[in-house]
Amino acid sequence: MEKTAFELKECDVAWCPGCGNFGILNLMKEILAELSADPQKLVFVSGIGQAAKIPQYMKVHYFNGLHGRALPPATAIKATNRELTVIAESGDGDMYGEGGNHFLHAIRRNPDITNIVHNNMVYGLTKGQASPTSEKGFKTPIQVNGVILEPFNPLAIAIALDASFVARVFVGFRDHAKQILKKAILHKGYALVDVFQPCVTFNKMNTYQWFREHTYLLDDSHDPKDRTQAFGKATEAGKWPLGIFYQYEGKPVFEEQLSVYAQDPQPLFQRKFRKEPVEQLIRKLKE
Amino acid sequence: MSFERTFRDDISIVLAGEAGQGVQTIEQILTRLFKQAGLNVFGTKEYMSRVRGGTNSTEIRVASFPIAAFVNRVDIFVPLDAKAMDHLKPRLTDKTLTVGDRENLKTEKEILNAPFSKMAAGIGGELFSNMIAAGFLAGILHIELAIVYEVIQYFFGKKSADIIEKNCTAAKQGLEFGREACAKHRIHCELKRDPEVVGQIMISGHEAVALGAAAGGCNFIASYPMSPSTGVLTFLAQHGAELGILVEQAEDEIAAMNMGLGSWYAGGRAMVTTSGGGFALMGEGLSLAGAIESPMVIHLAQRPGPATGLPTRTEQGDLELALYAGHGEFPRVLLAPGTVQDAFLCASRAFYLADKYQIPVFILTDQYVLDSFYNAEEFPSVSGEVTYFVVQTGSDYKRYRFTENGISPRGIPGFGEGIVCIDSDEHDEGGYITEDSDVRTAMVNKRLKKQNLLPEDAMAPEFFGKEGYKKLVLGWGSTFHAIREALRRKGEGDTAFLYFKQVYPLSGKVAEYMRQAKEVVCAENNATGQFAKLIRRETGLSVDRKVLKYDGLPFSVEDLVAKL
Numbered sequence: 085m086e087k088t089a090f091e092l093k094e095c096d097v098a099w100c101p102g103c104g105n106f107g108i109l110n111l112m113k114e115i116l117a118e119l120s121a122d123p124q125k126l127v128f129v130s131g132i133g134q135a136a137k138i139p140q141y142m143k144v145h146y147f148n149g150l151h152g153r154a155l156p157p158a159t160a161i162k163a164t165n166r167e168l169t170v171i172a173e174s175g176d177g178d179m180y181g182e183g184g185n186h187f188l189h190a191i192r193r194n195p196d197i198t199n200i201v202h203n204n205m206v207y208g209l210t211k212g213q214a215s216p217t218s219e220k221g222f223k224t225p226i227q228v229n230g231v232i233l234e235p236f237n238p239l240a241i242a243i244a245l246d247a248s249f250v251a252r253v254f255v256g257f258r259d260h261a262k263q264i265l266k267k268a269i270l271h272k273g274y275a276l277v278d279v280f281q282p283c284v285t286f287n288k289m290n291t292y293q294w295f296r297e298h299t300y301l302l303d304d305s306h307d308p309k310d311r312t313q314a315f316g317k318a319t320e321a322g323k324w325p326l327g328i329f330y331q332y333e334g335k336p337v338f339e340e341q342l343s344v345y346a347q348d349p350q351p352l353f354q355r356k357f358r359k360e361p362v363e364q365l366i367r368k369l370k371e
Numbered sequence: 372m373s374f375e376r377t378f379r380d381d382i383s384i385v386l387a388g389e390a391g392q393g394v395q396t397i398e399q400i401l402t403r404l405f406k407q408a409g410l411n412v413f414g415t416k417e418y419m420s421r422v423r424g425g426t427n428s429t430e431i432r433v434a435s436f437p438i439a440a441f442v443n444r445v446d447i448f449v450p451l452d453a454k455a456m457d458h459l460k461p462r463l464t465d466k467t468l469t470v471g472d473r474e475n476l477k478t479e480k481e482i483l484n485a486p487f488s489k490m491a492a493g494i495g496g497e498l499f500s501n502m503i504a505a506g507f508l509a510g511i512l513h514i515e516l517a518i519v520y521e522v523i524q525y526f527f528g529k530k531s532a533d534i535i536e537k538n539c540t541a542a543k544q545g546l547e548f549g550r551e552a553c554a555k556h557r558i559h560c561e562l563k564r565d566p567e568v569v570g571q572i573m574i575s576g577h578e579a580v581a582l583g584a585a586a587g588g589c590n591f592i593a594s595y596p597m598s599p600s601t602g603v604l605t606f607l608a609q610h611g612a613e614l615g616i617l618v619e620q621a622e623d624e625i626a627a628m629n630m631g632l633g634s635w636y637a638g639g640r641a642m643v644t645t646s647g648g649g650f651a652l653m654g655e656g657l658s659l660a661g662a663i664e665s666p667m668v669i670h671l672a673q674r675p676g677p678a679t680g681l682p683t684r685t686e687q688g689d690l691e692l693a694l695y696a697g698h699g700e701f702p703r704v705l706l707a708p709g710t711v712q713d714a715f716l717c718a719s720r721a722f723y724l725a726d727k728y729q730i731p732v733f734i735l736t737d738q739y740v741l742d743s744f745y746n747a748e749e750f751p752s753v754s755g756e757v758t759y760f761v762v763q764t765g766s767d768y769k770r771y772r773f774t775e776n777g778i779s780p781r782g783i784p785g786f787g788e789g790i791v792c793i794d795s796d797e798h799d800e801g802g803y804i805t806e807d808s809d810v811r812t813a814m815v816n817k818r819l820k821k822q823n824l825l826p827e828d829a830m831a832p833e834f835f836g837k838e839g840y841k842k843l844v845l846g847w848g849s850t851f852h853a854i855r856e857a858l859r860r861k862g863e864g865d866t867a868f869l870y871f872k873q874v875y876p877l878s879g880k881v882a883e884y885m886r887q888a889k890e891v892v893c894a895e896n897n898a899t900g901q902f903a904k905l906i907r908r909e910t911g912l913s914v915d916r917k918v919l920k921y922d923g924l925p926f927s928v929e930d931l932v933a934k935l
Contacts, residue, residue, distance in 0.1 A: 123790070124784070124785055124787075124788065125784070125785050126784075127637075127784050129633070132795070132796075137804070139792075140792075140794070140803055140804055143790060144790065145784035145785075145790055145791050145792065146792050146793070146794075146802075147633060147636050147663075147793055148792075148793065148794040148795060148796065148804075149629060149632070149633075149659060149663075149795050150629065150655055150656065150659050150795055153625065153626075153629045153655075153656070153659075155626075156593075156621065156625075156626040156627075156629035156630040156633060157629050157630060157632055157633025157636065158633065159630060159633070160591070160593065160619075160629075160630035160631070160632075160633030160634040160637070160639070160641075161633045161634070161636060161637040161784075162637075163591075163617060163619070163634070164591060164617070164633070164634045164637035164638060164639040165637045165638055165783075165784070165785055167785060168637065168784060168785055185622055185623060185625075185626070186622065186625075186626055188622070189621075189622035189626065342617055343611055343612040344590070344611065344612070344615055344616065344617040346612065348615070351637075351638060351785070352590045352591065352617070352634075352637075352638055352639045352640075353637070353638025353639070353761060353783060353786060354638075355590070355615060357588045357755075357756070357757040358615065359586070359753040359754070359755050361585075361610075361613045361614050361615070362582060362585045362586050362614065362753045363752075363753050364613075365582060365585075365610060365613075365614075366572060366574075366582060366750065366753070369572040369573060369574050369578065370570055370571065370572045370573075371525070
């Protein structure tokens with residue numbers, strides 16, 4: 085399949101030149117083509133923010149909902165039609181800040197969706213305020229003396245909740261990122277990929293150069309099946325590890341445990357209404 | 372003091388005790404017992420927001436004719452503890468026959484002493500005192516022992532033979548004691564039985580909403596538990612597998628609403644059930660439904676606010692919340708059933724309207740209408756057909772294609788060749804983000820055009836009365852039966868009643884009905900007359916008088932007899 089399969093003919097992109105989002109957009113189109121994803125069965129769900137605009141720039145089904153609220157509809161879409169491939173993609177503010185509660189509970193449910201989070205450690209669309217992942221001391225027009233809050237650690241939290249796939253990549257390490265994102269999409273169960281991606285306009289601290297210097301790739305000595313080791317990597321001081329931190333293959337998937345599919349594997353929209361069970365319940369009330 | 376009483380054709384029995392003392396168990400047994408004996412039954416409860424202690428009470432009305440409204444009057448009072456005596460004090464009169472165990476009640480008052488605890492000790496312990504009390508009331512109402520045994524079998528059939536036998540003994544002793552008391556104190560009961568009642572359904576408001584939703588083709592519900600809305604979620608969870616309904620308890624109401632919208636997008640038929648505070652969290656998602664033109668069904672079970680308010684009590688205080696919730700301008704429909712039949716029909720219809728017009732539709736209920744139950748003379752049948760408005764998409768599909776009436780054919784991903792794009796941002800026909808002023812204006816017009824179609828599809832208010840009426844009473848939702856019974860009792864031929872089961876948008880000739888009356892009275896279970904304000908907004912006409920109640924309790928028939 086050609087990368088152009090997911091290319092829009094006309095597209096007025098709202099990102100700044102040099103934005104890390106472009107790299108992710110290109111990667112996604114390539115990955116989907118290489119995986120021969122069926123465009124009819126592929127749904128992107130996003131919230132609000134610069135990253136959340138990504139589905140607008142691809143030829144895909146999308147549900148571009150509310151700020152912070154990508155994961156509940158993504159879970160419901162997958163549960164309503166299990167034949168769809170669902171990718172929930174948004175930024176760090178959207179997924180970890182406004183949508184923090186949904187992030188926790190989506191992990192607990194373990195739907196078979198891929199959660200890609202563009203993490204640039206700053207708010208772009210609202211012009212440069214701190215994000216949940218901003219480092220301490222990061223100065224903004226609001227955090228005038230620098231951020232004093234502990235940065236949100238999405239990977240450690242996901243591992244603590246026994247998420248079934250937890251990874252981090254840097255968009256600047258293209259081949260590595262591509263390989264991990266592919267694995268995440270193919271993984272059965274909830275898969276989190278935190279993507280380091282520089283904001284060239286509002287974050288002068290965490291630049292392309294900075295990410296290159298402050299990250300390293302996990303090697304074979306790391307066992308992604310080992311949750312304790314994974315947690316150690318997620319909370320490591322110093323350079324940030326990149327790669328698959330943790331993977332729990334075979335973890336029971338949310339939508340496969342629902343009683344609505346026990347007898348009938350069909351998506352909900354293909355089912356015919358049956359009045360008999362309703363009538364039967366009404367009859368019971370006559371007894 | 373004499374206990375001599377003659378109960379003619381309408382008896383109000385009130386049971387009261389601590390939470391956890393078994394008021395509900397006696398209620399379940401008794402109401403079933405009465406119905407099986409061919410008596411019309413209505414039950415309603417008021418309870419505290421606590422799992423143990425306090426005082427909860429249940430009113431069971433038994434009558435020779437159909438009844439479905441709360442009365443203040445207490446004919447027979449069965450307190451289970453001393454606190455219950457105080458709790459019910461304002462409603463007790465000389466005519467009330469109080470029956471109870473003097474030892475437990477520690478009262479000096481004249482009561483018909485029924486030593487339930489002592490009798491229970493002889494059978495196997497305190498546990499059986501509730502069954503003795505139930506048997507006693509069956510005895511007072513001359514119900515045959517065979518029916519009592521049948522009901523015990525129904526409730527305890529799966530328990531051990533010993534438990535069934537002991538319960539039968541308890542009921543028998545209670546019943547015999549009741550019959551003796553009747554003879555000794557000249558207590559007469561003249562209730563007439565109707566064999567047809569035995570075969571009727573006995574259904575609560577929340578069961579009717581849940582079954583109506585199922586009949587409307589609901590196949591997805593995500594919600595967060597909140598009184599008094601939880602009954603619908605529980606019912607659908609209990610029967611989800613057989614009904615084919617996907618039930619999920621969301622982490623919060625925000626998630627519930629957004630899950631519902633996700634499900635509709637993917638071809639599901641979703642609803643949420645919630646109460647005021649939970650619905651407040653759904654405001655943003657409601658607005659999203661407006662923006663993406665998604666169908667959505669919201670069961671909003673009202674309870675008194677603001678904030679946590681009175682969590683287990685009743686009020687019609689969220690009409691304006693439902694009417695104005697959600698930022699921005701978009702169409703909606705508000706249904707407000709006042710009977711179990713209408714609860715079923717409204718819930719079912721909500722799915723039809725939501726899908727047809729791609730809008731949010733509310734079912735506005737309250738604690739009173741949900742927790743009350745009665746035998747229903749006629750109950751709507753389940754339609755074999757559910758109309759689905761989803762279309763198969765072509766390769767040039769545009770989700771928000773401009774059409775004459777504003778409704779764009781709704782496609783879903785994975786059904787057809789098209790791409791289905793929906794966006795909470797203002798969007799063009801294809802669903803792509805735009806800030807073009809002309810497109811914006813056209814999209815607003817498109818969405819609002821749908822509002823113009825809604826009155827044609829609205830349920831007209833029901834009129835009860837005769838031409839030439841002088842007084843017109845307006846009521847909506849849960850006040851229906853109390854208003855009807857109050858007006859019947861008053862027997863004023865020149866008073867008519869207009870009952871609204873759809874409160875927005877209004878249909879029919881509401882203004883005409885109002886103009887024909889010399890006085891228009893609006894009765895509502897809130898403090899500011901929200902429906903009267905809506906009537907004025909929609910018709911330009913003011914009501915002359917408002918009858919309001921906002922103490923957390925429903926209108927009693929007596930309240931309305933006095934005030935209407």
